[in-house]
Structures are given as C-alpha cells and as structure tokens.
Amino acid sequence: MKRVVAGYTLGLLVFVGTVSARELVVEPGGKIATLPAARDAVRALRAAGEVGDVDVVIQNGVYTLDETLIFGLEDSAPAGAVTRYRAADGASPLISGGRVISGWKKSELKGGDIWMAKVPWAHGDAFFHCLYDGSKLLQRARSENFAVSVDAARRKYAGALKNRIEFSFAGEGLKSWKNLEDLEMYGRPTRAWLVNYLGIDSVDVKSRTAKLSVPATYNMFGSWLVENCIDHLDAPGEWVLNSQEGMLYYWPESGTPGDRIIAPALNELIRVEGVNDASLAGTKDQPVEGIVFEGLRLAHADRQQWLPEDKGLQHDWNMWDKANGLVRFRGARNCAVRNCTFSDSGSDGVRLDLFCQHIKVEGSTFKDLGGTGILLCGYGPGKKDVNRKNIIHNNEITRVGQLFLHSPGIFVWQSGHNRISNNHIYDQAYTGLVVAGVRRRFFAPTFEKMGVENPYISKWAFPEGTREHIPTIWWDEISLNSATEWAAFEPYMHARGNIIEYNEVHDCLKLLHDGNCIYLSANGDGNIVRYNVTYNHPQGAMIRTDDDSHGAVVSHNLMFGTMGQLKGIAIKGLNSSQHNIYVNCSMTTGGAGNTIDPKSEMSRNVFYFTKGNTPFSFHTKIERVGSGLDSNVYWHEGGKAEQILAAQRKKGVKNKIDERSVAADPMFSDPVYGDFSFKAGSPATELGIEPMPLEMVAKMGTTRDPFLKRFAAGMPLKVHHETHAKKKNNK
16 A cells, blocks of 8 residues: 655555655655655655654765755654664765866866866855865865064964954965965964964065955964965865866876866755754744764765854864854754764864754764864853753764864863763874863953953953954853852853763874863863773873863873873863873873862872883972872882872972872782772772773773774783783783
C-alpha cells in the first residue's frame, strides 16, 4: 500500500523495495535528488500529520548546495520525535558548498605556466578566499614580508582606532593596484597570539602610507605581507582571484589544472535557525527542535571575511554570531550531530550561536579547517544566558585553524553548564580548548559613566572602534558598583559550570605564541577541568587559568612535559589546582590577583621529574602564592628533589608555603603502563592525594582511539625508561 504526499511516493509498511512512511531516500538521479527537496518532503509529511521519527536516508554521492540549507521552525520535529538526515548504511555522502572550476585556458603569464578560468557563478558573487585541489588547500599568492608601523607605543595592548587602520610601510611592499578591494594584508598586529586578514582601502605610494578597510585587532606593527595580488603569483601551487574580471588564475604544480579544483560559493552550508529574542525581557525564544545529522561529510565553505559590523570574541579569535561554517545552530534545542566529518573548508566546523541548549556534537571528526572546530557562542555580558547544557563528546579535532591560525579546536565563549568530554585535540597552530568570556577591563565605559575610579582597569584602555568584546556587551543590562570585586561581574560571566573532562590535548602551539592546551579566561564560577591528559606542548602552559578566571577547579589531570617545556599548569586568579600529576613539568602562577589567598588551593599534587629532566623549581613565582600551596609530593630521579624543595620553601617562607609537602618517591603502581595509582606506603596517600589508576587513564581520549593506546606505543613519554626496558627483557 502506498500514498503520495506532495508529489513524493511513500510506503506505509516496510517491505523489500518499499520505503516506510517514516523514511525518505535521497540519491543522485532519484525521485528525491537534493537535500532541499528532502527537507521539503519532510515538511509535507509533517503537514500531513506525521508525528513520529522521520529518517532521511542519504545515499552515496556529492550533494552540492546552491544556497545555505536552512531548517526553520516549520522543520521542528514534534515532541518526543526526531528528524534524522543520515547516511545510508555503508555510504559516505558529501555535502559541499563548492563548485568545480573548469574551462581552463593557458594565460600568457609566466610563459604559459599560469592558467585561468572564469568562476562558475554570477559576477559580483565571485569572490572567495580559499581554493582546493581535491582535499589539498592551495596557497593564495603572497608577497614577501615587509615591515609596517605607526607613531605609537608598540606594546600598547589596544591602540587608538587610527593606529589600527592607518600605517606606514617599508620599501615597495604596497602599490595602488587596480583591484585593491580583492587584496588583503596578512600578519600579526603587535602580538603573537593571533593573525589578521585585513582588507586594504587605499595606498599612497609616494608617502608609503596605507589605510585598511577594517581595523586590525591591535596597533599595526610587525611583519606583514599581501595576499591575492597577481604580481606575486610566482610559484607552482599558488592562485589569485580577480573579482572584477570574475577570473581565477592558477599555477598548477602538475603543469595542468586537474578536474578537482574546487572553490567555495557559500559562507555556511547548513543552518538550523529558530527565533532568537535578544531583548531585555528575552521571553520569546522559539528554538528549532529535533534535527539530527548523522554519518555525513561536509566540506567547502569559504573562509570568513571580517566586516566593519563584526564583533570580535577574545583577541578576535572568532566573530560573534557570524554566518560562517559548515553546520550552524542558531536558536535550537534537542538537536544532534553524530559521526560526521567536517573537513576541507575555510572556516568553522560546527557553530552553536545564541540560544542553543541540549545539543550534542559527538563521535565526529574535524580536520583541515580554516577556523574553529566547534564554537559555542552565547550572548555577551548582560542578562541573557541561554547558550548552555550542551554536550561536545568523543570528537577528533586536528589541523583546524589552517588559515586563521589562532582558531581553537573547541571554543566555549559565554556558554555554560556544558560537558566537553573525551575529545582528542591535536596538531594545532595555537590553543586546543578555550573557555572564555569578557574580561573586566572591557567594562571601563560603565565605570567612567558612574564616575568610579578604577585603577585595575585604567591601565587597559580600549578606545573607540575596538572590535574585540566591547560591541558584545549589553550596556543597558549591566549594573556594577565596584571596579574590583568579582561578585559584581560574575553574573555576566556566562562561561560557568562547564565540565572539561577526559580530553586528550597535545601538539598545540606549533606556529603562534603564548597559548595552551586547555585555557580558561574571564569565565564564571564553577568550571571543572579534570581527568584530562596533555603532552608535547612546546611552550606556554598545558592548562592555564588566565585573567579574570575565577572559581575553577583543576584536578586529576595528567601532564607530560618534555625537554625545555616545564609549564604544566599556570594558575591566575582564585582557582584551585589539586590531585594533578605533573611528569617533567611544573606549576607556575601569574598575576591577576588572588593566588596568595589560602582559598586558592594548589595542594595535594605530585611532581615527578625523570633523571634527564632537572627543574630549577617545582613551582615558579613562589612570591605570588600563599599557604594554599602545600601537601604536595616532589620527586626527581636524579636526587635533586630535597634540594629544590628546600630552596622553594625558603623563597616562600613569608607565605608559609609547602610546610607539609615532602620530597619523596610517590611510588606509582606501574607508570610505565599507565597506572598512576599508589603502592602501599606511598607518601602521596598519607597526604591525601587521590590516585590516578589505570581505569581512569583508560577513559582519556576518544573511545574509538584512546590515549592509552598511544601511551603503550611509547608516546608521550615512558616515565621509567630503564624499568620499562627491564620489564620488556624479562617477558
């Protein structure tokens, strides 16, 4: 028996060769050949009264989207039901926002080595910022580096608007090219924890000055280059796009362009969008519910372009509520992404913007992306706190931030009460995982209006035109009466109550500076960072609570340092660090106050250094901590533990640090094979340090590729090399 709904043939019962009323099949050349048609067919089903689960089963093929596929309120599943867009059994369908470039012709440039082709869509929509040969990201043509500067203090945190837009340049770095609007400046303004792509408004060759179309994050100093200029298309593998001509120029490494040169035509591929009520009352949110994506591959969205209206998240590591990425939830609840692959794209993988609750992103792979892997982005400081209670679980995230190098693997901004667990984040240009909000210094205009003197904030001036954070603040909803007391700010720090656990984070900070594996900044109270493993991090700290981080507990983490890398955990603010195991790495404290408070506990940790790694100290910047640093076990296989601890106590005698700590072997049960529990009689047990048994270590990392497998293979570190060799020889 069959029935027809809106032109689609649907089977009521499951027979061979028939499709149930709750299942639609999508396949190239089939009755339903596109995803928009599948969405519309589901709408017809729902309108006809279907209240159960509906599966849209997608067969193998490439499904190219002509425009962003939007799921609105009319696509919500009824209560208790879901609509699944899933790969057919054994299939791996690709959803693409790209277009294959064809019609190549040889140009006269570089003796005919450079080819050219018209972009295959309408003039005026022709501009894109990344290009692929299959799965390989191609390099856009770049100039040589040249110096830029402004007449201002170089190290000022955020300079005047003029000094972030107008600058002088050295030599012949810039010219007044005809298609100047296509070109971008690329570099690191003053600081080494971010990069900027900035449009060029004008160039005065005679005076060697120029003006940008959008401001840099900080003062325009440093080494910069120009991208997308035909004058610099001088090496195989490079390309240039001229939007005025609608022409793409490419120098193929193989001599001829292949048939897999793909240009992105969309900024985002899929958006699940309900009604977001940003008003003060904020009672009219209507989220889309019950949409699930499963087993799909998604690729080929464009790299985001900064616009004058953009609002930057911390250090402009991403933009607030911006249409960029492969899948974007914006006003959604009870939705999921499962076992999908996000790759070969210019910006983010998955975004959760504004109202997003009870959304799961799990079992998925994020690789070779230009931006952030997964972004949870709530509202800026104010009364609206609706990005929360989401689950990011069991994902592999690697080689993201390929274009915007500063992009974290997972970025939780002004979003709380989420569980971020069992993710494997590695091979990052910068930081692995970030939990952040808005630092107190950005609230300066409120204090100035109130006439309150705020010495804490006055040294951090953020002038007119600052994109970072300030535009995200809901000024009419802020009520402050103190420049320094945390209690006045915490209600607006929505990144609170997150649980970060069982993640494996390593090989970060490969290209930028001052970054971390796991990083907290300007977060609200109650974040817990526990049972994570970090290693092979060349500089910075593996876990760090930075400025205006407050009320976090960092506990039961396993950290492996390497030669030259000694920072395990860096603590600022009123946070606690307990029951952690530091192998060949130390603890350090920074400024931003409060670590001298006894409530800022840094106690009951184990510090273990192998013979070839001799620390100067187990804990640096002793003068910044108080009696909360105590009851730790310090050990050095080379016999230096007692000497180092004595020097440490002497330096911190005023604040009564480490009075009960000991220099002794913690007596791990079997650290060579990942068992960091303690043998009977261990001094760690006597001090109340909780063990890290093998069953806990075995839970770290993803379930399909656990950390313990790498540890058993010799990474990241064998604690007792000699003992390990003896055990192998005795088997």
